[in-house]
Amino acid sequence: MSDPRTFDSFVIFAEMRTGSNFLEENLNSVPGLHCYGEVFNPHFVGHKDQRAMLGVTQEQRDADPARLLAAMRRDGAALPGFRYFHDHDPRVLDRVLDDRRCAKIVLTRNPAESYVSRKIAGETGQWRLTDMKHSRSARVRFDAAEFGAFLDSIQGFQLRLLRGLQIRGQTAFYIGYEDIAELDVLNGLLAFLGVEARLDAVSAKLKKQNPEPLSEKVTNFDEMEQALAGLDLFELSRTPNFEPRRGPAVTSYVAAPDSALLFLPIRGGPVGQVEAWLGALDGKAMDEVRRDFTQKSLRQWKRRHPGHRCFTVVSHPLVRAHRAFCTHILPTGGACFPQIRETLRQTYGLPLPVGDPGPGYDAGAHRAAFLAFLRFLKGHLGGQTALRVDASWASQSSILAGMAQVVMPDMVLRAERLGPELAFLAAGIGLPAPELAQADPDGPVPLADIYDQEIEAAARDAYQRDYLAFGYRAWCG
Known part of the structure; x- marks a missing residue:
């Protein structure tokens, strides 16, 4: 498994609330690898309330740390x-740093996020989360003096670690908190360790806790900003992004039959309308548009169409979420995702009808079900569930980031102004714009019939990044 010329053990240098449990969970799923936990924590051995490991008691470990190091190597x-x-046994650090055959992994996280996460965990008593339905939340108060002491201890250790590696001529594998759920990064770590095996998927057992921005987790956020004035490395106003990073989805791209227009669809938006418009632009039917691109055929199309324009269409997050709900969750046939629908009913308590909506499914029932879906999306997009994040309700900002790996749209149109903006696009290539077909109704109850400030607030909570990225205000109907 491991190259004998490189490493025969490893250590993860981390801190509380940096994602080390999640990283350990993934490494332990690889044959031949085993992370034994916090084996030199002064309060336990390996994991909370554990007093012995591999035949070595806590007292024996404290008397001679090398005894437990040797036991781990003998374990198989x-x-x-x-x-x-x-704050673990300081006698171990130099011993590990001196060992060139011990691989060093350094896991880091924004210290402000770690500090707040640690205080929330202390307040709620929840240090690990396996499913959003068990999630506990709390808002905490920022203490500048306490944070200063916390930061000093963390930075002091990091500087000591950095210098220790430098003077020994060694390097470490550095990994950030928001990268530990990236399959390619984890497999890169396995390559660094000299392990031949690779992960096929990231562990779904542990979920990220409290994915909201700091402003929603701290009661005195203004004081926190003042205390940390000038320390913009903490990115306090950033909304954390825990969605899976998305690929470019090249096979979904659609080109006009003849004209030099390429549409990069965002699922959940007015895709059918735009595809029909592209066909009509060249006097043809929707089924004559160009589909099924590969990266190679996309490059060929671009070369054959100099002056081409690439565009996409974003929608108001609330409208798009409602469309996704009415298309994939509410009905039981057609484009429904039946397994996700059943899990939402049984596990997350969404008040969905057992079958298709019947005569008794009125605006009140629709509002309750859709509001529950929006609240589910907040945790779901924050990485707190085991369900896949479908492109129909993934954040549009993450989808655009995926597109940018292959092609960057030079125009981002708005669904609410789609007709005039498509006409402007057609004029740019010297063609008259065909009429835009009317959109089909989303579901049995229009969004306007259930809309209120609670619905709007739930959508904003779920899609903060999209509201911010695209400047959306409250939906106007």
Whole structure:
């Protein structure tokens, strides 16, 4: 498994609330790798309330840390390892740094996020989360003096670690909190460790807790900003992004039959309308538009169409969420996602009818079901469920980021002004714009019949990044 010329053990240098449990969970799913936890935590051995490991008691470990290091190597794993925090047994640090055959992994996180997350966990008593339905939340108060002491201890340890590696001529594999759910990054770590095996998927057991921005988790956020004035490395106003990073989805791209227009669809938007418009632009039917691109055929299309224009269409997040709900969740046939629908009913308590909506399904029932879906999306897009994030309700900003890996749209149109903006696009290539077909109704109850400020607030909570990225205000109907 491991190249004998490189490493025969590893250590993860991390801190509380940096995602080290999640990283350990993924490494332990690889044959031949085993991370034994916080084996040199002064309060336990490996994991909370554990007092012995591999035949070595806590007292024996405290008397001679090398005894437990040797026991891990004898235990049978091809590559044993452990997690080490700044307040763990200091006698171990130099011993590990001196060992060139011990791979060093450095896991880091924004210290302000770690500090707040730690305080929330202390307030709620929840240090691990396996499903959003068990999630507990709290708002905490920022203490400048407490944070200063916390930051000093973390930074002091990081500087000591950095210098220790430098003077020994070693390097570490650095990984950030928001990268630990990236399959390619984790497999890169396995390559660094000299392990041949690769992960096929990231573990779905542990979920991210409290994915909201700091402003929603701290009661005195203004004081926090003042205390940290000038320390913009903390990116306090950033909305954390825990959605899976998306690929470019080249096969979904659509080109006009003849004209030099390329449409990059965002599912959940007015895709059918735009495809029909593209066909009509060249006097042809929708089924004559060009589809099924590969990256190679896309490059060929671009070369054959100099002066081409690439565009996409974004929708108001609330409208798009309602369309996705009415298309994929509410009905039981057609484009419904039946397994997701049933999980939402049974596990997350969405008040969906057992079958298709019947005569008794009125505006009140629709509002309750859709509001529950929006509240589910907040945690779902924050990485707190095991369900896949479908492109129909993924954030539009993440979809655009995926597109940018291959092609950057030079125009981002708005669904609410789609007719005039498509006409402007057609004029840019010297063609008259065909009439835009009317959109089909989304579902049995129009959004306007259930809209209120509670619905708007739930949508904004779920799609903060899209509201911010595209400047959307409250929906006007």
